[in-house]
Amino acid sequence: MKKSYFITGTDTDIGKTVVTMVLAMLLQERGIKVGVMKPVQCGGTDALFLQKSLQLPQPLSVINPCFAPEPLSPHLAFRRAGKKINLKKIQAALWSLQKSHDVILLEGAGGLLVPLRQDYLVADLARDLQSELVIVSALRLGTINHTLLTIKMAQAYGLKVKGVIFNTISSGPAGIPEKTNPEVIQRLGRVPILGIVPFLEQKGRVSIVKKCQKKIQLEEFLKPKKPDEHWMTWDKQYLWHPFTPMKDWLLSEPLVIESGQGNLLEDTEGRRYIDGVSSLWANLHGHRHPRINQAISTQLNRIAHSTLLGLTHPPAVELAKRLCEIAPKGLTKVFYSDNGSTAVEAAIKMAYQYWQNTGGRKKTTIAHLSNSYHGDTLGSVSVGGIDLFHRVYRNLMFKTIAVEFPDFYRCPLGKKYPDYTHECLDKLESLFKRRHDTMAALVIEPLVQGAAGMIVWPDGILRRIVGGCKKYDILFIADEVATGFGRTGKMFACNHEGVVPDFLCLAKGLTGGYLPLAATLTTQRIFEGFLFDYEDQKTFFHGHTYTGNPLACAAALANLEIFQKEKTLKKIQPKIKYLAKKLRTFYNLASVGDIRQKGWMVGIELVKDLKTKEPFAWEERIGVKVCMEARKHGVILRPLGNVIVLMPPLAINEEGIDKLLDVAYKAIERVTSNQEGKND
Numbered sequence: 167m168k169k170s171y172f173i174t175g176t177d178t179d180i181g182k183t184v185v186t187m188v189l190a191m192l193l194q195e196r197g198i199k200v201g202v203m204k205p206v207q208c209g210g211t212d213a214l215f216l217q218k219s220l221q222l223p224q225p226l227s228v229i230n231p232c233f234a235p236e237p238l239s240p241h242l243a244f245r246r247a248g249k250k251i252n253l254k255k256i257q258a259a260l261w262s263l264q265k266s267h268d269v270i271l272l273e274g275a276g277g278l279l280v281p282l283r284q285d286y287l288v289a290d291l292a293r294d295l296q297s298e299l300v301i302v303s304a305l306r307l308g309t310i311n312h313t314l315l316t317i318k319m320a321q322a323y324g325l326k327v328k329g330v331i332f333n334t335i336s337s338g339p340a341g342i343p344e345k346t347n348p349e350v351i352q353r354l355g356r357v358p359i360l361g362i363v364p365f366l367e368q369k370g371r372v373s374i375v376k377k378c379q380k381k382i383q384l385e386e387f388l389k390p391k392k393p394d395e396h397w398m399t400w401d402k403q404y405l406w407h408p409f410t411p412m413k414d415w416l417l418s419e420p421l422v423i424e425s426g427q428g429n430l431l432e433d434t435e436g437r438r439y440i441d442g443v444s445s446l447w448a449n450l451h452g453h454r455h456p457r458i459n460q461a462i463s464t465q466l467n468r469i470a471h472s473t474l475l476g477l478t479h480p481p482a483v484e485l486a487k488r489l490c491e492i493a494p495k496g497l498t499k500v501f502y503s504d505n506g507s508t509a510v511e512a513a514i515k516m517a518y519q520y521w522q523n524t525g526g527r528k529k530t531t532i533a534h535l536s537n538s539y540h541g542d543t544l545g546s547v548s549v550g551g552i553d554l555f556h557r558v559y560r561n562l563m564f565k566t567i568a569v570e571f572p573d574f575y576r577c578p579l580g581k582k583y584p585d586y587t588h589e590c591l592d593k594l595e596s597l598f599k600r601r602h603d604t605m606a607a608l609v610i611e612p613l614v615q616g617a618a619g620m621i622v623w624p625d626g627i628l629r630r631i632v633g634g635c636k637k638y639d640i641l642f643i644a645d646e647v648a649t650g651f652g653r654t655g656k657m658f659a660c661n662h663e664g665v666v667p668d669f670l671c672l673a674k675g676l677t678g679g680y681l682p683l684a685a686t687l688t689t690q691r692i693f694e695g696f697l698f699d700y701e702d703q704k705t706f707f708h709g710h711t712y713t714g715n716p717l718a719c720a721a722a723l724a725n726l727e728i729f730q731k732e733k734t735l736k737k738i739q740p741k742i743k744y745l746a747k748k749l750r751t752f753y754n755l756a757s758v759g760d761i762r763q764k765g766w767m768v769g770i771e772l773v774k775d776l777k778t779k780e781p782f783a784w785e786e787r788i789g790v791k792v793c794m795e796a797r798k799h800g801v802i803l804r805p806l807g808n809v810i811v812l813m814p815p816l817a818i819n820e821e822g823i824d825k826l827l828d829v830a831y832k833a834i835e836r837v838t839s840n841q842e843g844k845n846d
């Protein structure tokens with residue numbers, strides 16, 4: 167892609183347009199084809215001035231696609247003119263210039279934090295136009311602060327700062343600030359000074375070129391964009407990826423994600439993709455949400471990490487309080503760790519030790535469902551039942567009770583729904599009855615069993631299971647690592663059926679998908695089971711180095727604040743209905759056997775034969791193929807075997823849902839119609 171530079175100022179009226187003109191002129195003199203744009207203009211004649219002085223052949227509507235007549239901040243000027251700043255039009259104009267030019271200069275409007283729309287700033291535009299930033303600063307007293315602020319803000323926004331160009335705005339002799347500022351800014355801002363435009367009295371091209379020629383480091387603007395291939399090479403040389411058949415990986419062409427914004431991920435070549443699985447079920451409000459970014463960076467300027475072993479800190483305390491306020495009533499204590507597996511393990515260890523501490527010494531077994539997934543550390547693997555992931559470690563695992571449980575799509579031979587469901591529930595209850603005196607706890611993923619293939623439970627099952635636990639005093643561990651924080655349409659899956667677990671395990675969405683953090687919430691009763699004298703040695707001896715990391719807690723607090731401020735749960739309700747309606751069309755596809763949805767969690771199961779529900783053989787890698795096909799069309803997905811998972815950030819809008827579903831639909835259609843033994 168051709169290089170483009172976004173020229174912004176530390177302030178308005180410091181000569182951005184003049185600097186843009188000088189830069190373009192010098193490049194033209196070198197025989198470089200320069201395209202120039204002023205994407206947004208409010209009042210004035212900047213674009214016209216550039217067009218004339220540079221003799222640009224493009225019509226004014228290309229040079230300046232968005233214009234409002236009053237010289238005001240754009241968000242106001244355009245509103246008062248009854249117009250909108252049309253990003254698509256700007257992008258189209260830029261692309262057309264890029265086709266026939268070597269370098270593009272884009273002149274901004276005002277400074278980086280000037281609003282173009284209510285919540286869209288000049289900095290957002292610079293980022294969306296994928297341009298490096300050139301900061302124009304006036305050579306005068308007071309410039310250090312303004313320039314450094316602009317540099318810092320740009321970097322905080324993830325913009326690449328090419329460097330600073332100074333504009334001399336008075337004709338007098340240079341004073342001390344004019345002479346020393348550039349050096350100070352280079353040192354403190356750590357960006358190059360790309361030149362100093364002298365005071366220009368005469369406007370003639372020849373005299374401008376002559377005066378400025380040696381003052382600008384033109385070479386810097388002509389360096390070609392560096393290819394980023396080394397990421398792929400080094401990745402294959404040094405990285406071992408999770409859950410990844412590495413032999414296949416080494417033969418593949420890895421996709422390198424460099425940045426993200428909202429629901430989109432962007433690779434090193436500037437291609438964008440919908441984040442169709444929320445970066446592994448974690449992201450909620452979109453990438454680079456200003457509130458979460460700000461919270462992390464504010465905390466970073468206080469302290470990045472301090473331990474909770476023997477000390478405490480405000481973000482951990484405040485988050486614990488907030489979590490207890492929003493969790494099902496009765497959960498009053500928060501124990502932190504740093505991922506979903508450890509959140510579950512902490513719960514299991516606590517449940518076990520609770521009985522040891524309080525005299526229920528025979529209660530030592532943990533029960534779980536046969537097709538469960540609770541994480542990858544050995545403790546959570548022990549309560550897992552996904553054969554492919556867990557089988558090989560069997561000898562390393564502790565003994566548990568695996569409870570047979572339906573997947574609600576395929577019934578075992580000779581059984582029927584809902585009878586089979588009741589049969590399973592009855593069996594569970596009789597198990598409780600027979601063995602409750604040895605059972606410490608039951609751990610389940612309430613309502614949606616994620617990794618098992620997005621298995622969604624019919625209403626009432628959760629309540630019945632929890633009822634059984636309470637009746638026989640078996641501690642109930644709700645693993646809401648995946649279902650928590652709005653994924654099912656309510657804050658927690660337990661809310662749907664009004665159940666209160668003894669342990670609530672949270673991770674994935676806890677920080678909005680920004681940083682690793684997990685929490686195990688529990689009740690006063692369990693907590694008191696550990697309140698003994700020091701000498702009794704009944705403490706919960708468990709804790710990780712980064713338990714309750716302050717940066718992660720700050721992100722989690724911002725996450726909860728967004729739920730409140732942006733009314734996230736309310737906003738997603740119509741979108742969930744919309745999603746459900748659109749998903750029904752997938753049944754038109756001959757290979758779609760089952761569509762499972764709970765709120766924002768969707769699994770589309772592909773089968774070889776609709777009538778017999780015969781699955782595609784795993785060797786066919788149908789799920790992987792569909793996801794690779796979707797990737798070609800700008801959507802990132804990750805399957806669970808033959809189940810296509812859709813789980814975009816909660817923040818995605820209807821337009822995003824449309825694109826996600828259209829791409830997924832076509833990908834399934836293309837891949838399965840190429841497959842042998844297809845259904846018609």
Ligand SMILES: *Cc1c(COP(=O)(O)O)cnc(C)c1O
Binds near residue numbers: 510541542647
């Ligand atoms: C992802 C997941 C886990 C494990 O979380 P990690 O952070 O990957 O360790 C545990 N339980 C459920 C239900 C999950 O979906």
